[in-house]
Amino acid sequence: MTLARRRQFAGAVFALPAILLVLGFIVVPIGQAVYYSMTQWDGITASWIGPSTWNQAFHNPTLWTALRNNALLLLSVPFALGLPLAIAVLLHQRVAGWRIFRSIYFLPTAISWVVLGLVAQRFFAYQGTLNSLIHFFGFSATNTNMLGYESTALSALGITFIFTMIGTNTMLFLTGLATLDTSLEEAARIDGAGRWRIFRSITLPHLRRFIQLAFVMTVIALFSALFSLIFVMTGGGPGYATTTMEFLIYQTGFNQGDFGTAALYGLILFVLTAIVGVVQLRLIGSDE
Amino acid sequence: MAEITFDGVTKIFGDDIRAVDELTLHVAEGEFMVLVGPSGCGKTTALRMLAGLEEITSGTLMIGDTVVNDVLPKDRDVAMVFQNYALYPHMTVAQNMGFALKVRRESKVEIDRKVREAAAILRLTDYLERRPKALSGGQRQRVAMGRAIVRSPQAFLMDEPLSNLDAQLRVEMRLEIARIQRLLGVATVYVTHDQIEAMTMGDRVAVMRGGQLQQVATPQDLYDHPANEFVAGFMGSPPMNLLRAGVEGEGENAFLVLGAQRLAIPASYNTSHDLAAVRGAGIVFGSRPEDVEVLAGEGGDAIMTRVERREALGAEILVHLSLLDAEGTSAFVVTDEGKVVTRPSTLVAKMGPRADVKVGDILKVRFNPERFHFFDADSGASLRRV
Numbered sequence: 001m002t003l004a005r006r007r008q009f010a011g012a013v014f015a016l017p018a019i020l021l022v023l024g025f026i027v028v029p030i031g032q033a034v035y036y037s038m039t040q041w042d043g044i045t046a047s048w049i050g051p052s053t054w055n056q057a058f059h060n061p062t063l064w065t066a067l068r069n070n071a072l073l074l075l076s077v078p079f080a081l082g083l084p085l086a087i088a089v090l091l092h093q094r095v096a097g098w099r100i101f102r103s104i105y106f107l108p109t110a111i112s113w114v115v116l117g118l119v120a121q122r123f124f125a126y127q128g129t130l131n132s133l134i135h136f137f138g139f140s141a142t143n144t145n146m147l148g149y150e151s152t153a154l155s156a157l158g159i160t161f162i163f164t165m166i167g168t169n170t171m172l173f174l175t176g177l178a179t180l181d182t183s184l185e186e187a188a189r190i191d192g193a194g195r196w197r198i199f200r201s202i203t204l205p206h207l208r209r210f211i212q213l214a215f216v217m218t219v220i221a222l223f224s225a226l227f228s229l230i231f232v233m234t235g236g237g238p239g240y241a242t243t244t245m246e247f248l249i250y251q252t253g254f255n256q257g258d259f260g261t262a263a264l265y266g267l268i269l270f271v272l273t274a275i276v277g278v279v280q281l282r283l284i285g286s287d288e
Numbered sequence: 289m290a291e292i293t294f295d296g297v298t299k300i301f302g303d304d305i306r307a308v309d310e311l312t313l314h315v316a317e318g319e320f321m322v323l324v325g326p327s328g329c330g331k332t333t334a335l336r337m338l339a340g341l342e343e344i345t346s347g348t349l350m351i352g353d354t355v356v357n358d359v360l361p362k363d364r365d366v367a368m369v370f371q372n373y374a375l376y377p378h379m380t381v382a383q384n385m386g387f388a389l390k391v392r393r394e395s396k397v398e399i400d401r402k403v404r405e406a407a408a409i410l411r412l413t414d415y416l417e418r419r420p421k422a423l424s425g426g427q428r429q430r431v432a433m434g435r436a437i438v439r440s441p442q443a444f445l446m447d448e449p450l451s452n453l454d455a456q457l458r459v460e461m462r463l464e465i466a467r468i469q470r471l472l473g474v475a476t477v478y479v480t481h482d483q484i485e486a487m488t489m490g491d492r493v494a495v496m497r498g499g500q501l502q503q504v505a506t507p508q509d510l511y512d513h514p515a516n517e518f519v520a521g522f523m524g525s526p527p528m529n530l531l532r533a534g535v536e537g538e539g540e541n542a543f544l545v546l547g548a549q550r551l552a553i554p555a556s557y558n559t560s561h562d563l564a565a566v567r568g569a570g571i572v573f574g575s576r577p578e579d580v581e582v583l584a585g586e587g588g589d590a591i592m593t594r595v596e597r598r599e600a601l602g603a604e605i606l607v608h609l610s611l612l613d614a615e616g617t618s619a620f621v622v623t624d625e626g627k628v629v630t631r632p633s634t635l636v637a638k639m640g641p642r643a644d645v646k647v648g649d650i651l652k653v654r655f656n657p658e659r660f661h662f663f664d665a666d667s668g669a670s671l672r673r674v
Contacts, residue, residue, distance in 0.1 A: 186341050187374035191388035191435070192362040201387070205378040 030270070037264035042257050049260070057264050065240045066248040066265075069154060070272070073222055073244065076158035080165040080218045081211060087166065088173035089199065102174070109167030113225070117232030120160040121147065124233075150241035153234055157242050160229055161222065169214045176210035177203070216280045223273050245269045290352030290442040291317045292338065292475055297347035299333050299499075307333040309499040310347070315443075318473040320466070322490030324480055326522070330499040331479045332447055338477060339368050339445050351442055362391075367436035368445040372452065373428045375420040375435075381407075382416040385434045406438045409468065426457045433465065437472060444469065444476040450485065462488055483523050487511070495519050512659075517668035520574050520661060526606060529580065529635035532665065533573040535563055544573055547611050549591045554657045561662050561671045571671065574661030577606065580637035582645075583652045590654040595647050596634060607637045607645055609653065 038053055039046040057063060087105055091098045108116060123129045126145045134144065146156035180203065188198045227246050230236055236243035236251060243251065245265060253262030292315040299308040308330040315321040323331040336342040337349060340361030349356050356364055367388070375384050383390075385406060386399040394402075407413045410430040420428055429449060436444055449465070450458045466489050469476050480486055486493045487507040495502040495510065495518070503515035514520035520528040534545035539558055544551040557563060563571075583590045593609035611634075637653060639645065662671040 181372070181374065183370050183372055183374040184376060186339075186361075187368065187370060187435075188376075188387070189341070189361040190339055190364075190366065190368045191439075192391040193387075194362060197391060202376060205376075208378075 030267075033263040033267050033270075036260050037267060039260045040258075041260040041263070046260070053260055054264060057261050062240055062243065062248060063265065063268075066243050066245045067268075069240075069242065069244050070223065072154055073158055073161065073226075074219070076162050077215065077218050077222065080162045081169060081214055083162065084166050084169035084214070085173050085207075085211070087170045088177055089203070091170070091174060092177040102170075105170045106167045108164055109171070113164060113228040114232055116160065116164050117229040120156070120163070120229070121233045124156045147234055148238065150238050153238060153241045157226070157229065157233060160233065161226060164229070165218055165221065169218065172210055172214050172217075173207060176207045180206045212280060212283065216277060219276050220273055223269060223276075245272070290475060291315060291319075292321075292443055292477065293348075293350040294334070294338075295348040295350070297334070297337060297349050298345045299330070299337060299342060300345045306499045308337070311496075311499075311501055313494055313501060313504060315475050315477060317475055320469050320476045320478065320489060320491045322478045322480060322486040322493045323496060324483060324486040324493055324522075325496035325502075326481060328498075329496040331481075331496050333499075334496070335368075335445050335447055335477055335479045338443075339366060340364050365439075365441050366443045366445055367439050367441040368447065369432045369436050369449045371448040373420075373432040373449075375428060375431055377420055380417050380419055381412060381423070381431050381434075384420065384431055385438050388435065388439045402438045403434075406434045409437070409471070410434050425453055426461065429453060429457075429461055430464075433468065437468065440472075441474065444474050444478075446476065446478045448480055449478075450480070451482070458485075465489065483525065487523070493523075495522060497522075513670070513672060514574075514661065515670050517572055517574075517663045520663070520670075524576060526577050526636045526638075528574045528576050528661065530663070531573045531575075531611075531635065533571055535566055535571055546573070546591060549611065551591055551655070552589045553660070557660060557662070560673060562673055563662065563671060566662075566664065566671065570665040572663040572665050572668070574663060575635070575655040576659060577636045577638040579656035579659045580609075580635060580653050581656065582637070582639070582643070583654045589657070590652045593635070593651050593653055595645050595649040595651060598645060598647060600641070602641065604641060605639045605643055605645070607639055607643070607651075608634055609637060609651065610634045612650070 036046060038050050039048050040053075041047075084105075087101075091102055091105075095101070121128075124144070124146045126148065130144055130146070144152075146152040184202055184206075185198055188202050193201065223244075224246055226244055227250065230242055230244065230247045231250075234242040236247045246269060249262045249265045249269065252265060253259045292313075294311045294313040297308060297311045298306065300306050311330075311334055313321070323334060325331050333342060337344050338351075340356065340359060344357050351364060351366065376387065379387065382400075382403050385403045389399045389402060403416070404413065407416055410433055412427065412430055412434060415423060415427060415431075420431065423431065429452075432449065446465070450461050453461060462485060465478075478485075478489060486495075487510075490507055492504055493507050493510050494504040497518050503510060503519050505513070505515075510519065510523055514523065514528070517530060521530060531546055535542060535553070536545055537543050540555050542553040542555075542558060542563065544553055553563070592612040594612055595607055596610050597608040599606040599608075645651065663669065664671060
């Protein structure tokens with residue numbers, strides 16, 4: 001064997017465990033999901049039906065409601081990025097008590113989303129904190145019940161989601177800011193730039209990669225980690241007002257016992273998430 | 289273009305760290321002023337106060353006729369070259385250089401014209417569309433210069449701009465910066481710890497130590513007439529030989545006591561220096577290595593030394609000598625980063641490359657009698673009458 005051959009061989013050997021893991025835990029399950037999506041499957045026995053399940057599923061209005069909910073929840077992403085960005089920039093200015101604030105903002109990250117969901121539910125409830133606050137500020141006639149109405153439940157969920165993402169994203173942006181060479185900012189100040197100009201022309205371009213990463217993480221969390229919040233806060237309701245794809249998969253599979261259709265929904269969600277990921281990778285990859 | 293005036297400028301960090309202590313310094317219009325000193329001497333802090341990056345604790349700082357103590361950096365109209373260049377990594381060379389003009393809302397045509405003009409001066413025309421990442425150290429340095437000169441500012445501030453370059457490039461850029469500064473005639477404050485840069489570039493050099501200004505003078509004046517022991521030891525490489533000595537006798541008969549040896553003090557020093565005040569007490573005697581000469585034959589006013597070490601540098605040899613009788617009784621005072629340390633009496637002589645000296649040789653040396661330096665042993669101040 002030549003040296004080059006040997007190296008190739010060694011490379012293949014070292015890559016093998018990773019390839020097996022990917023095959024076993026990603027490729028095979030996806031294949032299975034495709035198969036099960038065309039069966040009548042109650043979790044134990046599967047009977048083949050064929051692609052007609054797909055036709056049925058796409059005619060199910062609940063699927064479209066769930067997709068629409070997912071799309072609407074995407075509106076929370078700018079806030080889930082913008083708020084942490086603002087907080088990080090403020091903390092980075094070393095405002096008084098920044099250490100305490102840093103811990104406070106990071107706290108939600110250390111708490112289970114189930115707990116956060118319970119807290120949020122109490123917050124938005126008819127006799128909850130939100131109404132107490134409103135009354136405290138003198139609007140005693142005003143009462144909200146955001147989780148109780150189809151029109152507002154999704155907003156409440158979105159707000160809770162933003163809250164849960166603040167910690168992670170703030171930390172990410174703070175890390176980004178910490179890697180910004182302070183002399184760049186000083187150079188810009190001497191070049192005549194004011195605060196806003198420095199933020200726009202120096203800080204933001206520097207943070208670009210961090211923002212991209214936060215964006216991907218936030219969107220993926222939105223698509224695939226909201227379950228516990230929904231489960232605790234609304235159970236997907238009222239009606240299907242807060243049912244996302246992820247929650248729909250659960251409901252279809254475990255509540256209706258239709259694992260075949262659930263598998264299909266899983267595939268749809270996978271494709272959506274993958275598209276976001278690939279688009280984002282392209283954007284990052286196209287840099288310079 | 290404008291002049292710069294520090295008037296009793298002080299910077300205190302925290303409660304009691306005096307980084308700059310009562311700095312009073314005037315930089316004339318078009319003058320190239322070098323601030324030099326060891327690390328932590330306050331030179332960079334002084335520059336940063338001038339840039340507006342540090343607040344001034346007390347004193348007055350003026351650019352032109354304006355007191356700038358409370359003026360924001362962006363409104364001071366000074367340009368600064370940073371040690372690490374601080375180029376904006378996501379901008380091209382042209383954008384880096386034009387950033388200040390863009391902030392000032394100058395027209396695109398005007399920005400482009402000025403950037404090209406500066407690029408031509410700095411030989412950067414071919415690199416205008418590159419990012420800093422794709423440039424060599426020397427090119428980055430020139431971009432940093434370019435960013436400063438496109439603005440036609442009131443003053444240039446440079447913070448050790450050459451310290452990240454290799455030795456050869458440093459020599460090149462030293463000439464380049466001096467050339468550009470003379471071309472543009474803008475008052476420049478240049479901070480460095482490198483005394484060769486200070487000597488070669490500055491119209492005048494301000495030596496700082498421990499936050500305090502030691503001396504401001506032209507490079508040659510600084511070299512020939514250091515105001516104190518610190519400046520004497522700091523400027524020049526190798527530094528001035530400084531020997532603790534006694535003064536005895538009077539007038540024509542005054543002599544130095546170096547350990548057990550004696551050295552006549554030429555009479556002229558009685559008038560040019562205030563030797564009477566220290567008669568009997570200790571002083572520090574100084575002589576530059578190039579002023580130490582080997583004397584052949586008998587007689588002459590000389591002292592006996594032994595060769596301890598020789599360093600051949602090619603063009604010259606540095607010969608380390610010890611006073612013969614010393615044996616630790618008299619001490620050689622060296623200043624090292626602001627601390628005075630004493631060592632056995634040794635001195636360095638600069639000799640020609642063909643000088644025939646070996647370790648262990650006994651040499652009779654004399655000090656150039658026209659270039660004696662005397663310092664007060666306690667305060668370190670020069671005894672020269674001004």
